[in-house]
Amino acid sequence: AQSVTQPDIHITVSEGASLELRCNYSYGATPYLFWYVQSPGQGLQLLLKYFSGDTLVQGIKGFEAEFKRSQSSFNLRKPSVHWSDAAEYFCAVGAHNNNDMRFGAGTRLTVKP
Amino acid sequence: EAGVVQSPRYKIIEKKQPVAFWCNPISGHNTLYWYLQNLGQGPELLIRYENEEAVDDSQLPKDRFSAERLKGVDSTLKIQPAELGDSAVYLCASSTGQGTGNTIYFGEGSWLTVV
Numbered sequence: 001a002q003s004v005t006q007p008d009i010h011i012t013v014s015e016g017a018s019l020e021l022r023c024n025y026s027y028g029a030t031p032y033l034f035w036y037v038q039s040p041g042q043g044l045q046l047l048l049k050y051f052s053g054d055t056l057v058q059g060i061k062g063f064e065a066e067f068k069r070s071q072s073s074f075n076l077r078k079p080s081v082h083w084s085d086a087a088e089y090f091c092a093v094g095a096h097n098n099n100d101m102r103f104g105a106g107t108r109l110t111v112k113p
Numbered sequence: 114e115a116g117v118v119q120s121p122r123y124k125i126i127e128k129k130q131p132v133a134f135w136c137n138p139i140s141g142h143n144t145l146y147w148y149l150q151n152l153g154q155g156p157e158l159l160i161r162y163e164n165e166e167a168v169d170d171s172q173l174p175k176d177r178f179s180a181e182r183l184k185g186v187d188s189t190l191k192i193q194p195a196e197l198g199d200s201a202v203y204l205c206a207s208s209t210g211q212g213t214g215n216t217i218y219f220g221e222g223s224w225l226t227v228v
Binding site: 004006034036041042043044045046049090092094100101102103104105106 | 117155158161169218
């Protein structure tokens with residue numbers, strides 16, 4: 001089965017600074033990859049997804065992510081963080097042969113004024 | 114278009130009591146998921162339905178947890194009896210189920226506290 005590792009439990013950045021959240025996956029074929037965001041007390045909202053094609057994908061709220069097969073990574077980036085981006089971010093990987101999806105443990109983002 | 118609807122949003126019960134959560138998926142979504150999210154953790158799959166069939170329930174603790182999806186639309190997740198360790202968020206999600214890699218849409222979750 002597929003799996004996801006998010007190495008950073010907690011990241012703090014200053015407002016206006018750039019952001020990169022790391023995600024590594026394990027899967028025997030080309031994966032389907034997702035980033036979700038969860039604000040306190042809320043469900044998960046999809047930021048972006050990669051199925052195939054261009055390895056740099058654009059999402060909502062100014063986020064982007066790059067699929068790197070050689071590194072088994074799908075890191076999330078944003079050039080300038082806003083205070084409202086403070087939340088929990090989850091990377092997820094889907095399989096080709098079913099509708100299963102597995103999540104990482106999440107990275108909590110704190111934004112300093 | 115309405116999203117995934119879950120109820121109740123919050124529930125506090127005493128241990129050994131039963132509890133049930135209800136989920137209404139997005140209209141037309143054949144695949145329905147129940148995930149468990151412990152504090153500070155990512156969601157973990159409990160059970161996945163394709164229409165009314167439970168196709169993956171390997172992570173569902175069947176001694177106390179049960180789920181059903183009658184008529185392939187709404188679903189109910191039940192815990193009986195609840196234990197202190199069941200305090201968590203129970204997330205319902207749905208997708209179109211048409212092939213792989215479908216986007217999964219989540220409800221806001223049912224937050225359970227067992228005291």
